[in-house]
Amino acid sequence: xxxxxxxxxxxxxxxxxxxxxxxxxxxxxxxxxxxxxxxxxxxxxxxxxxxxxxxxxxxxxxxxxxxxxxxxxxxxxxxxxxxxxxxxxxxxxxxxxxxxxxxxxxxxxxxxxxxxxxxxxxxxxxxxxxxxxxxxxxxxxxxxxxxxxxxxxxxxxxxxxx
Numbered sequence: 001x002x003x004x005x006x007x008x009x010x011x012x013x014x015x016x017x018x019x020x021x022x023x024x025x026x027x028x029x030x031x032x033x034x035x036x037x038x039x040x041x042x043x044x045x046x047x048x049x050x051x052x053x054x055x056x057x058x059x060x061x062x063x064x065x066x067x068x069x070x071x072x073x074x075x076x077x078x079x080x081x082x083x084x085x086x087x088x089x090x091x092x093x094x095x096x097x098x099x100x101x102x103x104x105x106x107x108x109x110x111x112x113x114x115x116x117x118x119x120x121x122x123x124x125x126x127x128x129x130x131x132x133x134x135x136x137x138x139x140x141x142x143x144x145x146x147x148x149x150x151x152x153x154x155x156x157x158x159x160x161x162x
Contacts, residue, residue: 026065034058053101057094 037054040046046054064070064087075086 023065023068027062030058030061030065034062053098 034055037046037051037058041048041051041055071083071087074090075081075083078086078089080086080089
């Protein structure tokens, strides 16, 4: 595997206009980024919904690091004279897209949190009302307590005998 990767790296470096060290560093860093994203997904630290986006971004960076003419091709296609400017514009577009995506997710989660807090407050108010009225409250399984426990709960002095 390393021999194949090394051969691909050397071939790409020979064809590129970048210096050998710079391109090898770029390829190694982007491959490490891709490995990091895959590891985060594997350990369930990154949700699959966002992982696909990050994997595509990392794979795209690996392609740009290996294929030096790719950035020039994208710059020519967009009508940008300088390939590094095209890279910055592309990065800015990706960051803008991520910010928009996270803003949408944040808004949705804020609304869900507000609804859940209102539901908890409603249930808490209802539970207090039931306790004040002296009704029997079922346990977590939905079962009423046995009659002996119910009597003890209803009258605190019933268990005391003189």
